[in-house]
Amino acid sequence: MTRVPMVRRVFGDGPFAEVGEPALTVVDERSRTVAVGGDLGGVQWSGSGTADDRWTGHRIGVYERDGLRCRHLVRSCYPVRALAFHPVLPLLAVGTGRYDGGYSFEGELLLIRLDSGDVVSALPYPREVLGVEWRSETELRLALAPCDDWENPRAHEEGHAVVVARSDWGVVGPGSIRAEELASPAEPFVRPDHSAEARRVLTELAASAGRQWSVRRRVWAVEGTEDGRVLAALDGVLAESWLPSGDLQWVVDDEEGGRQLVPATDGTSVWTNAERRGRRGEGRWETSPPRVARIALDTGQVRETLSPGVFTVLVAGDRRTVLRPLGGRRKQPERLMMFDLDGPADGPEVGHFDVFNHPFPVRHPSRPYVLVGTDPDKPYRDKWVTAVDADGTLRQLFPHSWVPTEHHFGGPAAEIGHSLVYAGAVHHGHGLQPGGAYTVRRSLDGSVLWQHRADHPATALDTDGHTVYVADNSGALTALDADDGSVRWRTELEVAGVPTTALSLAVAPQGHLLIGTVDGRILECTPRQ
Structure with a gap:
């Protein structure tokens, strides 16, 4: 019987x-401890947004000064603004928060027990905490943003300084700081940027431990090869290759980074595409041209570059290279783009692409599959799972939602025999609801073979034909029986006892699992027998 992989x-x-x-770093020489506030980023890109629901990438890490082992890792709903170690107690005060974009400054005062890892949110209501400073063992000075900017044009330049006293901060409970303790006049406040200093400190700390530090984030795609190499696409890297020995073989850099990996039909190269976001240039927003490239597996050389003219997602399953445009502002219907040795050709009309409704990357496809809406003016409605036949025509297979009263968002998928297994989420006006995420297996005539409901949206999915592996944005990895959908096992992903989250996964030809994480690492997992 297969058990949880290691x-x-x-x-x-x-x-x-x-x-x-990193946004902020504080070193406490007394306890030989380092606190770091940082951000892993979102789990949404131009080609897929469903997995971002209920996700936060903000983290507070507590590390040992000697050896740099991560002792505690805490998720925060908001960016980290301030950190301060208690002068005596094993306690870390953390100020977090942000402007909500339209009215309020929201955040928390978190108190992290360094001996147990327990976390307390001490404020009575959300409030951005810009600064924390221990004045003594009993007094904590806070700098708070205004509650909102309603009729206050200077709200983004002001703060409120207060001092909160407790005889024992180690026993402060959730929400126990009273609202009247946070009242004070507004005064000018400069919101400092500590990121450059944080980078310098982490570089020095790593060097003192005989190591090198650099930021790696979000492995969006991972693949294994027949000869045991591991391929990945991640932030800042169009593609990279790791040898079976564990050494890095080659890297192709990119200003944003790769988002998909699709093996080419020649068996010696891989297709990848790059994210492209607008950047502030000289007085205006600038966006680099789209990048779709075929990279040689043995050398990392770019063998071929396509110029689709618009941002696209790769659609696997055809001897040709198939691209689907990411819906721009053009009025004309969107078509698939087909590239072969004779050059580009227009494919069938597939309608506008929506980042939440139309993601449908299928692993192990026998032919290309896409989601296509039946209403040209509202292509997100009444979507059908549609196959692209060899002659380039579309053939509707079945409605994407098997529940007539539910609107289903798209997500990762895989083909098993004469069926498709895919994950997604159910739209709700108040956001994702309990049980609103799903994995379903359906025959190609639309029959539902089984379904599995969950509380968190899937980030990645793959199968070896016997087990369906589903990763979600809570950090869980679930193995479902491919025949009946029953749960074989479920585990919270960890590296050296510290939680992480899978953003991509693939069953390697050798049978083990490859998992790309939000924090830039690639895990090779071997099922225990």
Whole structure:
């Protein structure tokens, strides 16, 4: 009987990997402890947004000064603004928060017990905490953003300084700081940027431990090869290759990074595409041209570059290279783009692409599959799972939602025999609801063979034909029986006892699992027998 897999090897590991891009770092020489506030980023890109629901990438990591082992990792709903170690107690005060974009400054005061890892949110209501400073063992000075910017044009330049006193901060409970303790006049406040200093400190700490530090984030795609190499696409890297020995073979850099990996039909190269977001240039927003490239597996050389003219997602399952445009602002219907030795050709009309409704990357496809809406003016409605036949025509297979009263968002998928297994989420006006995420297996005539409901949206899915592996944004990895959908096992992903989250996964030809994480690492997992 197959049991929960163990992490056999970790590629791309490094100090402070768990916190992503650092925003703030504080070193406490008394306890020989380091606190880092950082951000792993979102789990949405231009080609897929469903997995971002109920996700936060903000992290507080607590590390041992000697050896840099991560002792605690805490998720935060908001960016980290301030950190302060208690002068005596094993306690870390953390100020978090952000402007909500339209009215309020929200956040928390978190108190982290360094001996147990327990976390308390001490404020009575959400409030951005810009600064924390221990004045003594009993007094904590807070700098708070205004509650909102309603009729206050200077709200983004002001703060409220208060001092909160407790005889024992180690026993402060949730929400126990009273609202009247937070009242004070507004005064000018400069919101400092500590990120450059944080990078310098982490670089020095890593060097003192004989290691190198650099930021790796979000492995969006991972693949295994027949000869045991591991391929990955991640932030800042169009594609990279790791040898069976564990050494990095080659890297193709990119300003944003790769998002998909699709093996080419020649068996010696892989297709990948790059994210492209607008950046502030000289007085205006600038966006780099789209990048779709075929990379040689043995050398990392770019053999071929396509120029689709618009951002696209790769659609696997055809001898040709198939691209689907990411819906722009053009009025004309969107078509698939087909590239072969004779050059580009227009494919069938597939309608506008919506980042939540139309993601449908299928692993092990026998032919290309896409989601296509039946209403040209509202292509997100009444979507059908549609196959692209060899002659380039579309053939509707079955409605994407098997429940007439539910609107289903798209997600990762895989083909098993004469069926498709895919994950997604059910739309609800108040956000994702309990049981609103699903994995379903359906025959190609639309019959539902089984379904599995969950509380968190899937980030990745693959199968070896016997087991369906589903990763979600809570950090869980679930193995479902491919025949009946029953849960074989479920585990919370960890590296050296510290939680992480899978953003991509693949069953390697050798049978083990490859998992790309949000913190830039690649896990090689071997099922225990």
